[in-house]
Amino acid sequence: MGDNKTLASAHKPIKVLDGIPMLIVCIIVVAALYILGITGIFSSNLMRYLMNIFLYITLGEMWNLLSGFTGMTSLGNQTFIGLAGFSVAVMTSTYKMSIWVGILVAVVIALVVSLLLSFVLFRMRGMYFAIATWVVAEAICTWFLSWKFVNQGGGMSIRAKPYPRVPEIYLMALTLCVIAMVVVYALLRTKTGLGLTAMRDDADASSSVGVNIFKSKLLVYVIAAIFTALAGAVFFVNKQTIYPSSGFDISWTVSMVFIVIIGGIGTVSGPVVGAIIYVLLSEILAKLPGWSNIILGAIAILVIIFLPDGIMGTLQKKLHFELFSQKRFSAPKKDLKTKAQMQA
């Protein structure tokens, strides 16, 4: 038992920063973003950047929930982005409905499609699952290219009579992003969330200690599908036109992977950092057409080699803290405090 102590003391206790102060900081930041957006202090240009950041955070959080927390690495989340964009386009321009109806339809379609796909996709694991999700996205894209109802490959536009202005779309994106992060964090703190990490580390072993793999996977996949669809819908409302090649583009997945890897896979805060970096970089690199993907790829490779835990993951490990943590301690927080006080 002698080496127990040395082993234990080699591990600095991890400080979880998710107390009331952190909650207050989050509320202040979010409230500030709302107020600055509503009062028009932000310029339209700045709001466009921020809107993109919010949408990419949402996409990143969902990809991270699938891959980083559950072990379901998907290359086909663009399925839900494309379907959502076309849902809004069809509802607004073909059926002359409002944008909100379009978004509602997008959510219903994401729900139905993810439920249907789950029965096929969940038979596969790991790389096979990843490739199958991509194949589904490509297949739907090909179908849309020849489907008259969605104007084949000719693209569709989104029309609405009072068309939402930039500040309104900004608020939609911000609200979506906040809800997405709250949902992910809340899910990870539930019993199911505890099982997800076990499942990611070893699916068979987790099922032999009672984790219901199919149910957990289904829940995560449906949540990811719905929020990815919502982000896609808002994105195309801002863009106003959609083509199968833009909606079902694999580059959506490339950006989600980039955001999560750079920010820190398996951390809730990682995609936030990743999305900010991604949007800023893409803006700068837009001036170097042709080079942008090469530079983004090079950055991703460097990060994977030198910071395999991503920016937030590395920071948390080096500085022994965790933000939006899903960690469970053996003693209730109060006990920990009294112990720390006694030592001090």
Added chain:
Amino acid sequence: MGNILTFENVDAGYGRVQILHDLSFSVEEGEVYGVIGPNGCGKTTMFNALIGLIIPTKGKITFNGQDVTKVKPAARCHMGIGRTYQVPRPFEGMSVFENVLVAAVHGAGHSEHEGRGVALESLKLTDLYEKREIPAGELTLLDRKRLEIARALGTQPKLLLLDEVAAGLTEAEVQDVMKMVADLKAAGYSIIWIEHVIQTMVESTDHLMCMAEGHQLLIGEPRPVMESKEVEAVYLGVEEEDIEDE
């Protein structure tokens, strides 16, 4: 006491490769049931069939009076079958405590609050209490094996499956494991223990089954089984052709 587990004429395997051939045996409640046999004889496959990772093509598995032949792994875990893996498979990204908490919450169906107590109890029984906040990926081999047992205990099983928990350990560590098994038996668990370390099988078990070619070769008191000619034959490879001919 009655039987907690019976295998009746079970055939099972992976895809088209059949490993278990007409396997039958039964385990009494509260006993330590040893399983030996040469490599590849189907011991681990028997565990996989028992926990539901593979479904038998023929025969019947009864656990605690219920037919579980086709029940899913998670459901069997809820019914009270807890297993350890031969090569420890901890959830490496989680702490030792969290590993066991998953079992207590998902396997035994507790809330996280109740599960905490169950998890700590399991960690105490397996001597891991002091290391509970360490990431499971950093444990030594003995501690990983302990964690396998702690995690199985976290599911609050009636029947505990130990798959070569003593393999690769030093003699002193093997003694630790034997003491732990004796404690668990005293605590009322029924245990099936697969092991190659002969000493553990002779000293710690109540009944011993020797398997060969996916079938029960001999079942009985540990010492007579160990000393029998048939067991010697399968281990030393004597009369190998005869056995294959059968």
